[in-house]
Amino acid sequence: MSSPEGGERDGAFRVLIPAEEIQKRIREMGRQITEDYQGRRIVLISVLKGGFIFLADLIRHIALPLDVDFIAASSYPTSSTSTGTVRFVMDAEIEIQGRDVLIVEDIVDSGLTLEMICGRLMTRRPASLKVCTLLNKSSRRVAQVSVEYSGFDIEDYFVIGYGLDYAERFRNLPDIGIVDDLEESLKRDLEKERVCV
Numbered sequence: 001m002s003s004p005e006g007g008e009r010d011g012a013f014r015v016l017i018p019a020e021e022i023q024k025r026i027r028e029m030g031r032q033i034t035e036d037y038q039g040r041r042i043v044l045i046s047v048l049k050g051g052f053i054f055l056a057d058l059i060r061h062i063a064l065p066l067d068v069d070f071i072a073a074s075s076y077p078t079s080s081t082s083t084g085t086v087r088f089v090m091d092a093e094i095e096i097q098g099r100d101v102l103i104v105e106d107i108v109d110s111g112l113t114l115e116m117i118c119g120r121l122m123t124r125r126p127a128s129l130k131v132c133t134l135l136n137k138s139s140r141r142v143a144q145v146s147v148e149y150s151g152f153d154i155e156d157y158f159v160i161g162y163g164l165d166y167a168e169r170f171r172n173l174p175d176i177g178i179v180d181d182l183e184e185s186l187k188r189d190l191e192k193e194r195v196c197v
């Protein structure tokens, strides 16, 4: 199939959640958040890098005054398997003491990233701290974390697209999907690029 990264990809990209379905669900989530936080001004903290597209779409469906900030953590440096070690890369700067904070994640898998982020943010004594994730691999959970808003519960697949990457690629795909032979597919893509240069 053709890819917005340019050209044809050899690997078979199977769409798991089409762009329209993602947008429909985000509209519903935005409405729910608007209802739940009525009369309050919330702080949304997006977890980079994967969460930036979700945050951008989500805030346009939240009809409340809000602040936005970012935090960056990395758990899968270059592969599709968690190393179990979470590396903290960048902190949020906004003052959250006494504020209603909503963490915006692309995907919660083992929950280790979220556990680390929540622990860190809780030391700043927010009035409340909740989690909103687009994707939830609840069957893979290792850490005990609560997720208040979850877009789609998915099986144990490694997914790409809509902000989610594999080795920093494929974030720009509008759908969320799976590439069966991901590693092989990436190698072929890199080989093609090398030949083209």
Ligand code: IMP
Binding pocket: 047, 050, 075, 076, 082, 105, 106, 107, 108, 109, 110, 111, 112, 113, 114, 157, 158, 159, 160, 164, 165, 166
């Ligand atoms: P956790 O710490 O295991 O919950 O992993 C959370 C982070 O791992 C997410 O924020 C993603 O960056 C990454 N991740 C987990 N599963 C996937 C996936 O299926 N595709 C792409 N990234 C993933």
